[in-house]
Amino acid sequence: MTQQTLASSIGLMAGTDEDILENAVREHARMVYRIAYSVLRNHHDAEDATQETFVRVLRYKRKLEGIEDPKTWLAKIAWRVAVKRSRRGFSTSLSDTEMQTASMQLRSGLASAEDSVLGTEMAQLLTSFISVLPEPLRAVLRLSTVEELSIVEIAHVLGSSESAVRSRLFRARQILKEKLLALEGKYGNKP
Amino acid sequence: METNHRDRFDELLDKALHQYGYVEPRIGLEKRILANMQVAGNRGLSGYRWLLAGTVTATLVVAMATGIWHRVLTPKQNVAAPAASQDAMKEVSSATIPRNPRLVQPRTSRRRRRAVEGSRVASADSPRLARFPAPLPLSQEELLLARYAEHFPKEALLVAQEQRDFEKEIQLAERDAGAASGFPDQER
Numbered sequence: 001m002t003q004q005t006l007a008s009s010i011g012l013m014a015g016t017d018e019d020i021l022e023n024a025v026r027e028h029a030r031m032v033y034r035i036a037y038s039v040l041r042n043h044h045d046a047e048d049a050t051q052e053t054f055v056r057v058l059r060y061k062r063k064l065e066g067i068e069d070p071k072t073w074l075a076k077i078a079w080r081v082a083v084k085r086s087r088r089g090f091s092t093s094l095s096d097t098e099m100q101t102a103s104m105q106l107r108s109g110l111a112s113a114e115d116s117v118l119g120t121e122m123a124q125l126l127t128s129f130i131s132v133l134p135e136p137l138r139a140v141l142r143l144s145t146v147e148e149l150s151i152v153e154i155a156h157v158l159g160s161s162e163s164a165v166r167s168r169l170f171r172a173r174q175i176l177k178e179k180l181l182a183l184e185g186k187y188g189n190k191p
Numbered sequence: 192m193e194t195n196h197r198d199r200f201d202e203l204l205d206k207a208l209h210q211y212g213y214v215e216p217r218i219g220l221e222k223r224i225l226a227n228m229q230v231a232g233n234r235g236l237s238g239y240r241w242l243l244a245g246t247v248t249a250t251l252v253v254a255m256a257t258g259i260w261h262r263v264l265t266p267k268q269n270v271a272a273p274a275a276s277q278d279a280m281k282e283v284s285s286a287t288i289p290r291n292p293r294l295v296q297p298r299t300s301r302r303r304r305r306a307v308e309g310s311r312v313a314s315a316d317s318p319r320l321a322r323f324p325a326p327l328p329l330s331q332e333e334l335l336l337a338r339y340a341e342h343f344p345k346e347a348l349l350v351a352q353e354q355r356d357f358e359k360e361i362q363l364a365e366r367d368a369g370a371a372s373g374f375p376d377q378e379r
Contacts, residue, residue, distance in 0.1 A: 021228075030216060126211055145212025176204060177204055
């Protein structure tokens with residue numbers, strides 16, 4: 001389907017609004033999806049949240065021309081939609097065996113100089129650590145994992161100052177590091 | 192040694208967080224979004240149509256209800272009744288309404304009579320009426336009868352005939368009774 005066909009398929013917006021909206025979808029759909037996924041941790045829910053975000057944008061179609069930074073504006077909407085959808089906080093509890101496996105993956109990751117992919121248990125462990133962080137730290141850390149967003153843009157999305165975002169991100173990373181160190185210490189000596 | 196370990200941890204954390212945030216949507220996300228937006232837009236448009244249709248219907252219903260209510264409240268005095276119903280009305284009025292106007296006129300006090308006479312004097316300058324004396328306004332009972340005759344002319348005609356026959360029978364019975372008692376003057 002060509003761009004022109006897609007534009008005419010929307011059929012509701014006339015002229016510039018149509019182009020703006022389609023461009024927004026083409027440029028930022030992936031970012032919106034990643035923001036949603038960072039909160040919901042589920043492909044299906046993330047896609048639903050992405051769809052909802054753009055449907056909301058459709059409601060504001062008359063105001064599209066007045067928006068200076070559509071990327072941040074979209075990121076803000078996506079964040080709100082995703083947070084609203086995550087009614088209960090995502091929490092993962094790992095068994096003792098899984099924790100041990102995660103520790104082994106951590107040690108092998110530390111020992112290896114290559115950019116190897118971390119194992120599933122390690123990813124789950126990190127997810128569970130992030131999910132129990134205090135809310136302001138968790139929000140900043142989750143958004144910082146979305147590679148399309150800079151610190152300034154994260155500050156805009158969360159309505160905070162740039163310095164506050166930097167400091168929260170530092171604190172969140174510190175907490176995660178301490179937890180990982182503790183994990184290494186706990187399971188490191190076991191065979 | 193400790194600093195090196197920490198740096199290594201930082202690197203590992205960076206890698207883990209990158210892996211945490213790196214996710215690719217299913218192929219064709221943009222197309223699905225655009226298609227969904229089209230559906231949502233059409234739904235919104237049809238919603239507006241339903242709203243418009245609902246508003247127009249509600250307005251029509253209110254207008255009709257108002258018209259019917261107005262018609263019910265307004266008496267139909269100037270409406271020309273059909274010929275059959277007019278006949279029926281005559282029959283009804285002749286059969287049921289007493290001919291003696293004295294009986295029809297309600298008793299009024301002297302003050303009231305004077306007031307009415309005064310108003311007659313005051314309205315002497317007004318143009319002459321087409322019919323003299325002006326007909327008295329119909330009472331509530333007469334109005335009801337007139338409406339009945341207007342709506343059901345045949346039934347009203349039958350009722351009027353029945354009433355007339357009944358009156359004749361009573362008159363005949365009175366005559367017979369008078370003749371039997373030997374007082375023929377009672378007929379008068």
